[in-house]
Amino acid sequence: MTAAPGPSRPPGPRSRSPLGHARVLRADPLGYMRHLRVAYGDVLSFRVGPREILLVSDPAAAREVLVDKAASFRKGRGIQKMRDFLGSGLLTAEGAEWRTHRRLMQPAFHRPALAGMAADIVAATRPTLERLHGAAQAGEPVELGGEMLRVTLRAISAVLFGTGLSDAELEVVERELPPLLERTTQRVRAVVDLPAHWPTPANRRATRAGAALDTVVARIIAQRRAAPEPGSDLLGLLLAARDEDGGGGLTDAEVRDEVMTLFLAGHETTANLLTFLFLEFARHPDVQARARAEVRAVLAGRDPDAADARALPYVNACIQEALRLYPPAWIVPRQATEPVTVAGYDLPAGANVSVNIFLMQRSARHWPRPDAFEPGRWLDGARTPDAFMPFGTGARMCIGNHLALLEATLITATLLRGLHYDVPGGGPTGLHPGVTLKPGGPVDARVSAVRE
Ligand code: HEM
Numbered sequence: 069m070t071a072a073p074g075p076s077r078p079p080g081p082r083s084r085s086p087l088g089h090a091r092v093l094r095a096d097p098l099g100y101m102r103h104l105r106v107a108y109g110d111v112l113s114f115r116v117g118p119r120e121i122l123l124v125s126d127p128a129a130a131r132e133v134l135v136d137k138a139a140s141f142r143k144g145r146g147i148q149k150m151r152d153f154l155g156s157g158l159l160t161a162e163g164a165e166w167r168t169h170r171r172l173m174q175p176a177f178h179r180p181a182l183a184g185m186a187a188d189i190v191a192a193t194r195p196t197l198e199r200l201h202g203a204a205q206a207g208e209p210v211e212l213g214g215e216m217l218r219v220t221l222r223a224i225s226a227v228l229f230g231t232g233l234s235d236a237e238l239e240v241v242e243r244e245l246p247p248l249l250e251r252t253t254q255r256v257r258a259v260v261d262l263p264a265h266w267p268t269p270a271n272r273r274a275t276r277a278g279a280a281l282d283t284v285v286a287r288i289i290a291q292r293r294a295a296p297e298p299g300s301d302l303l304g305l306l307l308a309a310r311d312e313d314g315g316g317g318l319t320d321a322e323v324r325d326e327v328m329t330l331f332l333a334g335h336e337t338t339a340n341l342l343t344f345l346f347l348e349f350a351r352h353p354d355v356q357a358r359a360r361a362e363v364r365a366v367l368a369g370r371d372p373d374a375a376d377a378r379a380l381p382y383v384n385a386c387i388q389e390a391l392r393l394y395p396p397a398w399i400v401p402r403q404a405t406e407p408v409t410v411a412g413y414d415l416p417a418g419a420n421v422s423v424n425i426f427l428m429q430r431s432a433r434h435w436p437r438p439d440a441f442e443p444g445r446w447l448d449g450a451r452t453p454d455a456f457m458p459f460g461t462g463a464r465m466c467i468g469n470h471l472a473l474l475e476a477t478l479i480t481a482t483l484l485r486g487l488h489y490d491v492p493g494g495g496p497t498g499l500h501p502g503v504t505l506k507p508g509g510p511v512d513a514r515v516s517a518v519r520e
Pocket residue numbers: 143158159160170224329330331333334335337338341395396397400401458459460461463464465466467468469471472
């Protein structure tokens with residue numbers, strides 16, 4: 069927004085500094101935004117450098133932006149920068165290109181297509197399970213954030229490629245993806261950002277990582293194109309995707325961009341959810357014990373499968389509650405492409421709007437005891453409240469929501485049934501709101517075996 073955008077300006081702090089509220093925002097983004105919400109309400113504006121930002125945590129206003137008036141917005145500037153490393157995948161594409169890809173890809177993310185991938189997800193969890201049992205036996209601590217990143221990276225690799233990657237290729241993915249994601253995150257957050265093609269050390273590292281990953285992805289695409297059947301994993305479904313008239317599938321370059329996008333969107337988000345969930349299990353041993361008892365009763369010693377996702381209501385309530393308190397995609401930014409009215413305020417083309425899911429899901433207006441971890445609030449057929457949108461809403465809602473919940477349930481069931489988690493001292497109290505929301509520090513846990 070520029071000055072005086074409409075009949076009345078949204079409430080908010082005013083700043084004479086050229087930086088606006090950039091400094092205080094950088095120091096403690098969540099604390100500052102919570103303070104603003106208390107002071108000015110659920111729709112407010114503040115300035116960061118030259119840009120005015122409309123901060124929305126009211127569910128109705130959020131739906132105006134993301135659903136009713138979605139056609140007047142594009143993704144925010146940060147997301148647009150991701151294109152340099154990710155290419156044009158679902159997360160970053162706009163307009164007709166986005167619509168075509170979303171239509172082609174949607175069936176691959178429906179529950180029946182995902183059910184067949186459950187066994188691969190459970191198999192991908194096994195190395196982590198073994199490492200945790202080893203740590204339990206040796207009495208060594210484990211850092212849960214790192215463990216969850218590794219397990220979800222293996223899981224998304226399994227979902228994308230089945231068993232199609234060699235061990236050496238999996239190692240390339242495990243080594244090269246993190247620097248690429250980190251560079252993308254730095255660029256999204258940077259106030260002054262150097263273009264991706266400038267040969268800074270960080271850009272060179274990210275370009276090398278991208279090239280190494282490209283080699284792996286190109287190899288497996290070529291192998292699948294040459295095979296009589298493309299395969300039933302996500303890559304196979306992407307390669308086989310056709311328009312309703314049977315024509316117009318994705319080119320190899322488009323499949324590559326979508327694969328990189330799914331790695332990015334589907335890996336850290338799910339890892340953060342699981343890290344927070346196990347941290348809360350450690351803080352609430354009664355909740356942990358009840359969830360474990362449910363898993364054991366339902367599985368009776370066998371591995372979990374897709375059908376179990378619905379047979380574990382208490383585990384699911386714990387997952388929902390972790391998503392409410394710690395939404396990994398905590399803020400959803402948009403930029404107006406034309407003049408538009410939101411919550412009664414007229415915004416000009418180019419206006420920046422951020423839907424703050426974190427504030428919405430912690431608001432005492434919508435949630436009793438908003439900061440408490442209480443899985444019980446999701447039981448007894450409770451309706452999903454309007455003020456809950458961890459996967460966004462509208463046409464650009466997360467395409468991977470069923471997959472994320474399936475992964476979270478399978479990984480939780482696998483890692484919980486025979487192990488108890490304790491985080492001495494209760495773990496980090498602060499939060500780290502980068503592109504995704506993470507705990508404010510390492511989550512060092514003690515793990516002990518529990519007899520089945
Ligand atoms: C707990 C885990 C996850 C959370 C909280 C989450 C959250 C979100 C949110 C809030 C959006 C909407 C962003 C916007 O409107 O600007 C989104 C979009 C997206 N997510 Fe997820 N996500 C998760 C897991 C996944 C997984 C597992 C995948 C796929 C493997 C995935 C793929 C995507 C893609 C491709 C988009 C862009 C969709 C589009 O614009 O058409 N996400 N996600």
